[in-house]
Amino acid sequence: MRKTSATPSLETAPSLTTTVTDRLREDILGGRLLPGEKLRLEHLTTRYGSGRTPLREACSRLVAEGLVLALEQRGFRVAPISADDLRDLTSTRQRLESIALRESILHGDATWEHRVRAALGALEKLPRSEGGAVSARWEKGHRELHEALLSACRSPWLLRFHAILYDQSERYRRMSEVVRGPVRHVDKEHVDLVRAALGRDPERAAALLVEHIAKTEDRALRGHPAFAAPLAMAPSAPRSKMSTKRSRPRE
Amino acid sequence: MRKTSATPSLETAPSLTTTVTDRLREDILGGRLLPGEKLRLEHLTTRYGSGRTPLREACSRLVAEGLVLALEQRGFRVAPISADDLRDLTSTRQRLESIALRESILHGDATWEHRVRAALGALEKLPRSEGGAVSARWEKGHRELHEALLSACRSPWLLRFHAILYDQSERYRRMSEVVRGPVRHVDKEHVDLVRAALGRDPERAAALLVEHIAKTEDRALRGHPAFAAPLAMAPSAPRSKMSTKRSRPRE
DNA sequence: ACAAATGTTTTTGTCGACAAAATGCTCGAC
């Protein structure tokens, strides 16, 4: 569900709605809007500098991507996360992506090979974390590599679903990496994966990809300790009720 | 992407937006809005009796389901259809649904068996066509049977994607059946499929399902002759330009 | 004749305003 790589010519300027949609998605993926958090339109209005109409439409779009929940008469909230969801996400990703990867390897031509190699090269040059947080550039590179690998798959539907699932996973990943430090051999995983793909070994590549995704899940589960709760819990102040006024910004 | 089977209790009345979304989807699936057709908000406003805001939001929601295209500064149109898309849809459906079906058979309990049996029984009692057109009730029953079969699958994500693909397929199916008469042994296909599923034979069931979906594609491709054109082509009047006024309702 | 340029009309994208619904607070009964 990326902004379909700018078709050069006949494209017109993106509407405010589109811009807002992208920013909103980015904020959800980046964890700046917490899982389960209520999306008060009026608030976001100031945050994104647009009226409520584009905001509302942006939320609607994101609903179908599974990043936002529409609550029927009580607005929108950020889709909650849970260990169950992460597990489901993982297994679905494994199944879909290995299919797509096999097909991509089968059909990939020289251009594809080039793109994959370039993506890997670029990723290796990027730092994983940057100023404490996960590097946005690394995230982008990582996405590009995975997209490149699958790019020769001829099934738009498969790729479309992949994009959705990837976004979802990214959310968990970024969330967990905030908790733990960087460190790990992700790079080696990618190198092996690319080698198998370019070596036209679909089975091995698929297996490596499945493993790679599994490890991603593992990292996320370990990284994020409070995973039993479906909603991101507020700091566990025991809700002292001694305040005459509003105790909390009315979640 | 159905209206998630009314959770009994704490549900509030659906907003106009939701109603409109469902009606719009139904009209697209039913072919009352043609593939490629432009969705003029003002028009729909009278058709659905609501302002443009809910309409706009409805379109946005359907974009992510792939039934509507958003064109960035030039509004929405019904997603086009094509033979290529149908083929991709079919193969993706085959892959996803056979996975889901296998899992469903694996996990299905007595309740599941009951639901499947009931759905089949109900479907067999329904007439396929009704007053020339495809029976809406048969469509509903058909959907229910397929949903029942997969309902024991534990992966929400898989089911979610299935729902999207099913909607897409339904559009092609209904479109083709308008062209050709009813007739066919769909019923036998379903009986066999259910038998394999309830007999806990995942492999056979999956194989039958794949075949069933393939036949669906075949019917659609044969049924709809003009499938080369990506957009539903207007009646091929050679655009005589001798009209002083507006020659066509400005597509 | 045909293509480019101009002017006109529709349509889109966005905003602000209003009614209805939900939320949170206060007060009183157990």
Place this chain on the structure above:
DNA sequence: GTCGAGCATTTTGTCGACAAAAACATTTGT
């Protein structure tokens, strides 16, 4: 002290209005 009813406030869902953009019709130039 807890629970529920009633009231005040916020938030949502929806509409109509406006400016900008696109689509169309026409004129102009060659």
